[in-house]
Amino acid sequence: MKFFAGIDIGSCTTKAVIIDEDAKVTGSYVCRSGIDYLKSAEKALNKAMNAISGGEVISIVSTGYGRHNVTFASARKTEIACHAKGAFASVPKAMTIVDIGGQDNKIIRLDEFGRRIDFKMNRKCAAGTGAFIEEIAHRIEIPLDSLDKIARKAKTHFKINSYCTVFASTEILAHVRAGVSKEELARGVLESVVDRLIEMIPFEGPVLLCGGVVTYYPFIADILSDRISGEVIVPQMPQLTGAYGAALFARELEISR
Amino acid sequence: MQKEKSTEIKAAKQLKAVMAQYFVELGEAARTGNKKIAWCSSVGPAELAIAAGFLVYFPENHAAILGANRSAMDYIPIANAHGYSPDICSYLTSDIGAYLKGETPLTQAFGLERVPKPDIVLYNTNQCRDVYDWMNFYAREYNVPIAGINTPRDQPEVRDDVVEACTAQLKEIVPVLESISGKAFDVDRFREVLACSLECSNLWEETLDMARHIPSPATFFDHCIHMGPAVVLRGRKTAVDYYKLLLQEMKDRVEAGIAAVEGERHRFYWDGMPIWGKLRSLSNLFRELKCSVVASSYCNSWVFSEFDPSDPFKSMARAYASIFIGQDDNFKERYIAQKKVDFAIDGIIYHDSKTCPNNTNTHYGLPERLKQRLNIPYLIINADLNDLRCYSEEQTRTNIEAFVEQLEEVS
Numbered sequence: 001m002k003f004f005a006g007i008d009i010g011s012c013t014t015k016a017v018i019i020d021e022d023a024k025v026t027g028s029y030v031c032r033s034g035i036d037y038l039k040s041a042e043k044a045l046n047k048a049m050n051a052i053s054g055g056e057v058i059s060i061v062s063t064g065y066g067r068h069n070v071t072f073a074s075a076r077k078t079e080i081a082c083h084a085k086g087a088f089a090s091v092p093k094a095m096t097i098v099d100i101g102g103q104d105n106k107i108i109r110l111d112e113f114g115r116r117i118d119f120k121m122n123r124k125c126a127a128g129t130g131a132f133i134e135e136i137a138h139r140i141e142i143p144l145d146s147l148d149k150i151a152r153k154a155k156t157h158f159k160i161n162s163y164c165t166v167f168a169s170t171e172i173l174a175h176v177r178a179g180v181s182k183e184e185l186a187r188g189v190l191e192s193v194v195d196r197l198i199e200m201i202p203f204e205g206p207v208l209l210c211g212g213v214v215t216y217y218p219f220i221a222d223i224l225s226d227r228i229s230g231e232v233i234v235p236q237m238p239q240l241t242g243a244y245g246a247a248l249f250a251r252e253l254e255i256s257r
Numbered sequence: 258m259q260k261e262k263s264t265e266i267k268a269a270k271q272l273k274a275v276m277a278q279y280f281v282e283l284g285e286a287a288r289t290g291n292k293k294i295a296w297c298s299s300v301g302p303a304e305l306a307i308a309a310g311f312l313v314y315f316p317e318n319h320a321a322i323l324g325a326n327r328s329a330m331d332y333i334p335i336a337n338a339h340g341y342s343p344d345i346c347s348y349l350t351s352d353i354g355a356y357l358k359g360e361t362p363l364t365q366a367f368g369l370e371r372v373p374k375p376d377i378v379l380y381n382t383n384q385c386r387d388v389y390d391w392m393n394f395y396a397r398e399y400n401v402p403i404a405g406i407n408t409p410r411d412q413p414e415v416r417d418d419v420v421e422a423c424t425a426q427l428k429e430i431v432p433v434l435e436s437i438s439g440k441a442f443d444v445d446r447f448r449e450v451l452a453c454s455l456e457c458s459n460l461w462e463e464t465l466d467m468a469r470h471i472p473s474p475a476t477f478f479d480h481c482i483h484m485g486p487a488v489v490l491r492g493r494k495t496a497v498d499y500y501k502l503l504l505q506e507m508k509d510r511v512e513a514g515i516a517a518v519e520g521e522r523h524r525f526y527w528d529g530m531p532i533w534g535k536l537r538s539l540s541n542l543f544r545e546l547k548c549s550v551v552a553s554s555y556c557n558s559w560v561f562s563e564f565d566p567s568d569p570f571k572s573m574a575r576a577y578a579s580i581f582i583g584q585d586d587n588f589k590e591r592y593i594a595q596k597k598v599d600f601a602i603d604g605i606i607y608h609d610s611k612t613c614p615n616n617t618n619t620h621y622g623l624p625e626r627l628k629q630r631l632n633i634p635y636l637i638i639n640a641d642l643n644d645l646r647c648y649s650e651e652q653t654r655t656n657i658e659a660f661v662e663q664l665e666e667v668s
Binding site: 065077078079080081104115116118119121123 | 634639651652655656658659660662663666667
């Protein structure tokens with residue numbers, strides 16, 4: 001049995017996905033990227049391969065910021081290409097893909113054939129990304145794994161004005177002192193992630209949300225859904241969309257040989 | 258078809274010699290006082306100063322050197338600490354920072370003890386207000402006169418009354434120059450200098466236009482290096498001689514099928530400033546991706562086709578008021594649309610330069626309008642001309658690679 005692998009080395013986490021000849025996901029793994037990208041890629045791949053017995057991985061495509069560090073990959077693709085590929089395979093229609101990652105956001109528009117019309121990444125600032133949420137959650141002493149639950153309890157939310165992650169946390173501390181509830185602050189954090197997205201493009205039609213942030217904070221999908229007219233879709237494994245797309249490219253490589 | 262080969266531009270050797278000669282001459286003048294020196298903004302009234310017998314030194318050229326060798330990153334924070342904001346022109350902050358630290362790369366490169374001291378500073382606000390504030394800093398520091406032209410920007414058209422006003426301001430500079438040089442201004446000499454500058458401009462434009470050929474014999478990154486004489490030596494024969502040589506080499510390259518980018522697959526337009534500290538790495542990245550950046554708004558800014566030696570003051574006022582950066586977005590849209598056709602462009606790269614809003618054309622919807630109008634994809638790179646604190650290597654690389662992937666997918 002032949003298998004194909006995609007490895008997505010993001011700024012925070014490394015994701016590996018193994019697919020079979022029918023493009024069915026047979027294994028996956030997520031670990032911290034750390035500072036040794038090659039080692040993380042090897043680890044994620046080996047762990048993902050544990051799920052398959054027999055057969056071999058015959059081609060590997062790497063993606064993400066660490067894609068050039070994966071020396072054993074057969075080819076490299078940008079995360080823009082891989083998210084587009086993975087998302088369209090899950091939901092084959094014209095749509096806007098929003099990937100909220102650890103340190104950047106990507107918005108990719110696809111036509112009805114899955115071709116990229118255009119894409120946009122956030123500017124240099126990490127506001128509205130996973131790093132932003134981690135920083136603010138730490139400041140307001142809410143454990144990351146309960147932020148989503150706490151945010152859902154809020155009826156209203158505290159509006160964060162600053163673009164800057166550091167200044168936003170200063171802004172929040174002033175409101176903590178003024179007695180704003182943790183629930184409102186938590187929701188404010190997730191609302192501001194959506195604010196940063198809305199500023200990037202005018203949203204039209206269905207939106208597929210993927211990436212690590214929506215995996216851990218699915219309330220973002222509900223907030224976005226309230227703010228835009230189109231349908232918001234979250235695929236089954238939102239964090240693995242890029243790695244899945246990379247695996248699909250690896251499979252295509254073999255087919256084209 | 259002959260196999261394409263990518264080779265270095267041979268004229269680069271002569272370029273180095275020409276630029277060295279220029280700086281050595283300035284150093285000599287500063288040391289001996291044998292010639293007066295005018296400092297001038299890059300699209301300022303240089304020809305007037307040359308005609309009055311001055312050597313002309315350009316702080317912007319110096320700042321670009323600081324950017325290219327990345328020493329700007331040592332100097333910008335010094336200027337910031339002295340009250341020059343990190344949000345204003347990083348040419349200005351690089352250059353003033355270097356001045357405050359008492360350093361210049363001209364020492365190591367050309368043996369100049371220091372930047373040659375000015376006897377006067379000249380400016381034209383046709384580019385931005387920053388050049389005025391920048392030149393004012395030096396006028397105060399060196400206690401020398403400042404004179405210049407206050408050209409309006411964002412012009413829907415270059416109006417006759419604007420040209421009249423600029424002409425009057427140009428004429429007002431003449432007695433100031435005379436008072437420093439101690440010599441009467443010779444208008445015939447001015448005509449000669451302007452004719453020489455026009456010839457340089459025409460040759461430079463023709464050189465840039467050689468990139469219309471497919472594959473292109475040179476890229477924007479090459480042009481950024483080879484534009485030096487068009488900036489600092491226009492109005493002098495040295496520049497004319499240099500561009501005759503460079504133009505001939507471009508013709509030879511086209512004839513021989515020598516491509517700047519071997520296997521050229523896509524042709525891009527670059528709008529906005531260069532990212533000086535990343536010129537080489539970006540050039541290499543585009544080359545790896547088989548993409549040739551063939552034309553730009555920036556390098557064309559030293560084309561002054563309206564110079565007319567028979568009407569030197571007025572034609573110079575008009576030419577300097579007509580540069581790309583000083584026009585409104587409607588003009589810029591038409592200009593880039595024409596370049597798309599002329600150079601067979603299939604993608605536009607816009608540099609959103611953090612500290613150069615005047616030469617950034619992404620803030621008022623222009624890329625999206627041009628995309629709709631020309632059906633041409635674009636990419637915005639967030640960076641800066643000199644301040645690498647505003648640059649993310651990985652973000653930029655991913656953006657460019659993804660842009661090329663997108664083009665390949667559609668084509």
